[in-house]
Amino acid sequence: MMRLTDVVAALELRPLTNNGEFESDVISALVCDLLSVVLAKAQESDLWITIQRHQNIVAVAKVTSVAGVILADGVVPEQRVIDKASQEGVILLATDKPAFAVCGLLFALLNSEKG
Amino acid sequence: MSTELIYDVHAGDVQQGGSASAALKSELRKMGICEEDARRVGIIAFEAEMNLILYSTNGGTLKAKVRPEAIDITIEDTGPGIDDIDLAMTPGYSTAPEWALNLGFGAGMGLVNMHRNSDWFEIHSHIGKGTLIRCRVDRRKNDETD
Numbered sequence: 001m002m003r004l005t006d007v008v009a010a011l012e013l014r015p016l017t018n019n020g021e022f023e024s025d026v027i028s029a030l031v032c033d034l035l036s037v038v039l040a041k042a043q044e045s046d047l048w049i050t051i052q053r054h055q056n057i058v059a060v061a062k063v064t065s066v067a068g069v070i071l072a073d074g075v076v077p078e079q080r081v082i083d084k085a086s087q088e089g090v091i092l093l094a095t096d097k098p099a100f101a102v103c104g105l106l107f108a109l110l111n112s113e114k115g
Numbered sequence: 116m117s118t119e120l121i122y123d124v125h126a127g128d129v130q131q132g133g134s135a136s137a138a139l140k141s142e143l144r145k146m147g148i149c150e151e152d153a154r155r156v157g158i159i160a161f162e163a164e165m166n167l168i169l170y171s172t173n174g175g176t177l178k179a180k181v182r183p184e185a186i187d188i189t190i191e192d193t194g195p196g197i198d199d200i201d202l203a204m205t206p207g208y209s210t211a212p213e214w215a216l217n218l219g220f221g222a223g224m225g226l227v228n229m230h231r232n233s234d235w236f237e238i239h240s241h242i243g244k245g246t247l248i249r250c251r252v253d254r255r256k257n258d259e260t261d
Contacts, residue, residue: 035165036224039158040231044150052219056165059133063140063157065150088137 001025002110004067004091007047010109011102013070013093016077017086024067029106031099035060042066047106049099053077061090068092072099117182118146124167126174129218135177136160146181148254155232155252156186162225163190163248169215170195175245185234188250196242204230204238 004022008015015022027045032038033052042048042064049070050057058081061069068091071077076094085092095102120142122135140157144150160177167175167190175192197203204226211221230236233250240246 033219034222034224035219036162036222036228039161040224040228050219054218055130056132056218056220059137059161062133062137063154063161065154088141 001027001045004047007106007109008093011070011095011097011105013095016071016082016092016094017090019086019089019091022068022091026067026110028110029070029103030066031103039064049102049106051075051099053081055081055084057081058085058088058090061085062088070095070102072097072102117180120179120181122164122177124164124171124174124177126168126171128168128174129215132165132168133161135164139177139179143179143181143186148181148186152186152252152254156188158232159188159229159250159252162229163188165220166190166225167192169211169220171246183254185254186252188233188248188252190248191245193245194243196244197238197240197246198242200238200240 004024004026007026008022025045026047029047029049030042031049033050038060044065046066047068047070048066049072051073053075071094074096120139124135136157139160140153143153143156163177171192172194178189180187202208206227207223209221209223215221234253235251237249
């Protein structure tokens with residue numbers, strides 16, 4: 001388990017939303033672009049890695065209470081999506097790294113903490 | 116004592132998709148409903164909301180009635196109706212158009228997710244008349260309210 005703030009620093013993620021108290025605990029992650037699958041599987045202690053950028057991701061993150069959403073591959077949503085996320089308490093984190101690289105780094109990071 | 120929360124959902128309004136379910140979850144949390152119960156209701160509501168947006172003719176309503184022991188969710192529309200409910204309930208089956216698939220909808224898990232997150236689930240549909248779905252989520256004992 002790691003604090004979100006440590007994950008953000010280690011992966012050099014760029015917070016897009018200004019609701020940033022990254023105090024929640026991260027245990028695992030889910031990489032998926034199909035929203036219903038995310039709804040079925042995501043846990044509160046997960047980070048959700050996706051390349052979807054439309055407003056519906058805010059509701060999915062809100063409903064599942066995931067620790068944060070990592071937008072991979074340089075994906076940046078429109079400002080109104082970012083505003084909506086800030087308003088709903090959903091944390092959006094951007095990175096230019098592709099989802100595969102984010103997964104690899106995060107997997108290594110979370111597992112090094114276990115040891 | 117019970118409280119009813121009602122949301123109108125407009126057909127085709129994908130940009131606003133999820134607003135009703137996000138608002139509903141916030142409201143439930145404010146009422147002291149525990150995270151797990153609010154999450155299950157939120158998932159049911161999101162799937163229902165997106166179904167109304169993507170597939171209904173005239174939109175519909177999403178209602179959540181909060182009772183001390185359970186939350187009843189009712190989703191109603193006026194068409195087009197579902198031809199084969201068993202097929203629609205089959206994991207992976209979807210009639211989502213290409214543009215919706217590109218947005219990450221159409222996993223064919225919508226009704227399945229609603230069913231799985233319910234303690235009780237019922238669906239009625241008639242072609243040309245509409246669809247009525249009723250679900251119940253039993254509340255956990257560790258809620259802050261009664």
